[in-house]
Amino acid sequence: MSEQVQENTQATAKPSGLAKWTRRGFISAGALAGGGLIIGVALRRGDRRDQVADLVSEEGDTLLSMWVKIDEAGKITAIVPHSEMGQGAQTVLTQMLADEMDANWADVSFVEAPAEDEYANGPLGKGYLLAGAEIPAALMATVDGAMHQAAKALVQQITGGSLSIRATGVAGMRVAGAAAREMMIKAAAGTWQVPESELTTANSTVMHKASNRAASYAELASAAAKFEPSNKPSLKDPEQFTLMGTDLPRHDIPSKVTGEAMFGMDAQVPGMHYAAIRQAPVFGAKVKSFDATKAKAQPGVTHVVDLGDAVAVVATGYWTAERAANAVDIKWTATENDTVNSESIRQQFRADLAQAQADGTSSADVEAGDVSGAFAAAAQVIEATYEVPFLAHSCMEPMNATARFANGQCEVWTGTQNPLGARYEIAAALEMDPADVALHQHFMGGGFGRRAMHDASIQAARIAKDTGVPVKLIWSRAEDIQHDFYRPSVASQFRAAIGSDGQVLAWDNIYSEKHEPVEAPVIPYDVAAQHIHYTNSSTHVPFGAWRSVDHSQHGFFTEAFFDEVAEAAGKDPYLLRRELLANKPRHRKLLDLAAEKAGWNQPVAEGHGRGISLQESFGTLVAQVVEVRVDQGNVSVDRVVLAVDPGFAVSPDGLAAQMESGVIYGLSAAMYGEINIEAGRVAQNAFDNYPAVRMQDAPLIETHIVNSGEAWGGAGEPGTPGIAPALANAIYQATGTRVRQLPVSRYDFNYRVNEPEELI
């Protein structure tokens, strides 16, 4: 039992540049010092299972793999390298491992992988960008370029990109479970001297029916260590699944109904003080000077810290700190962006788009067919400009972090989508060795992309270092809304050419600002001539990944304009989609299901409207039909019928929950969400001017799941992009007004609006 861990992976140097992906050394195994088995499934280059074993193995435990261990009582613990923000990933990933392993579900629990390099989330960068989607050949150059960016993600541990199931789950958890099961069978076959083919597994037990023998995984673990793992363990077919595809209760829920769940906000460190913060209102401004005399005079205030672009007030309680922060008189440096506002940004987009068109300097996503010929031959050309505002994430739990700095070591308690990245960024900001920074992960009170950023953690660490006392930094709601990393404001201009027979001849789309995923503006429809292109038009407003990222705007743009095309072509918007999906049976089937379940053919009452959308994102297809009622100008969303095809629903109820969540998140943005820039700064500062959908506004959401058997897609984001266009299309039917700008609250539906220029 004292074999060395077999190292057959590549060099352990930190990755740089574009990673070359290889299957070599995908799985390796060895014995742990002191007995037991370790299996590593390398989802990235250079994992170090020996170090991992030290981190996750407690005395008495047998570490079975990088993602699973068995203790002496037969308890199986999955070690899951993803954070929990309510998406249920930790439970579902455990489910995937346990199913392939034939483990007894009641014996399985999870721990979140520690923020160590060994858990770096390798395939994220690639998976995030490729998203399992079919990438048009024209896009591949962009993908290759973006992969250089993605290489940075190799040292991170991100939960995002709707990737937990489709990357970590499919490539990691299932493989680890299957490999573990095979080694258990080998161990039993060796012990009993019977052929492996005569052995079966179930409930954490290997059985030999012919001789009526059985041995538990706990008993077999050490013997299993003597065998080499198969580099390609055989995975179950869906009909063999016992846990995948079933609804299992989420591990994290019980503590969330009793108040026991510990969020970052709830971290308790002995002797800690509390900090409130005031950050430069204009992004990029610095502290010029400040007068904290009045703040320091307040009882309980202990420190005032100049962070360069922010001032923090530290006190014995948060309320004291927050009140005192209001009393600090801060002067900020002037910046070149002090006069920027939403209207100037909008004019900039239009000017940059016009310039790129005139100069031919745009970058192409898709160039197909003879676009100019099609427009020349068109019986009808329609044009429209669509726009979306900046959006904040507005997590329920405002940004916060607790930090302690002592003896050259820094500890941070927070909830983050990227614990390892947080460690590295904190270390870099404090000019420390990452080995001297510890990150204690907590539940996240919402993530949505916001908690992939580490600004609050870095601030807390700097305040703790500066003051010498442990500090819990809590942002006010206003700070949270005004210092986010925002879904960008984007403009998108369309032209479509329509033939005399109503045929869609050409689709021309130019837009500002491109991030990820690269295929977001691509349409699934069979239009022979297409030009989809963009020009960068950057602003000083910080960019952040916001649930579904670029799909959040392009889903709205393309699917709302498509309805304009259908109207011009004289066709029903559902039927035209159907017609142009003749070569995409998976898409067409899903669209048909949503239309059927929603009763698309039923008449719509006066003042009501029904709208449809189809969106493929993160490897999952979603079709939505939205029903609205517009009464005296007030829009109410009554019902959303949603059909989703993720390839396979590992947790059907969890998938339905993600669809409901994605729809409401997207609906809040579509109905009311706008972050406006005034004098270089964010105008909104509270839930009354940056509202969210509430109980009384929430539609009935019906989710219909299709398991098509295609590659497994994500769940966290795909529900979001399709709600805005379906809503806009429904409002058009109800009112005759095309919603080309979001949010919907900008419109007065007591009047019919034809031109978006009339707004803002």
Place this chain on the structure above:
Amino acid sequence: MITFRINGAERSLDVDPTMPLLWAIRENLGMTGTKFGCGQAQCGACTVHLNGAAIRSCVTPVAAAQGAEVTTIEGLASAEGELHPLQQAWIDEQAPQCGYCQSGQIMSAAALLATNPNPDDAAIDAAMSGNICRCGMYQRIRKSIKRAAGAEAVVGVFDPQAVTEEVKHV
């Protein structure tokens, strides 16, 4: 000195009487189940019961609790540890996602059921629309309340379980 009963236990605090009750509960009493969301009574994450009524503790001065009975999410289960029917219903319906707002949601719902044991949709809208859930779990929260209320007919609420079973193999 402010003295009140919280979850059945009498506590006295020597704090600024104008400080919001939220911070007295979280910082001075160390009970972190009650959450800070906005500090402006706009989101409901801080909801607790003051003499049985749901209040937003982030804008309620601690002095208002003088001599009163305060109940937080930690005090909702029975003394024997049996979950409140709402807590159990929340688990049964798998209602929470991130969970941050749920203490406040459950406290608002508990105050509703205390006065209206079988609320209809309009009553639920009225009682619950002060509580934001950014994960958008309103449908499940509504269903959980009806389940806890013991309503025979859960009208107008989508049952994802039924639908997924029905169409799983479409």
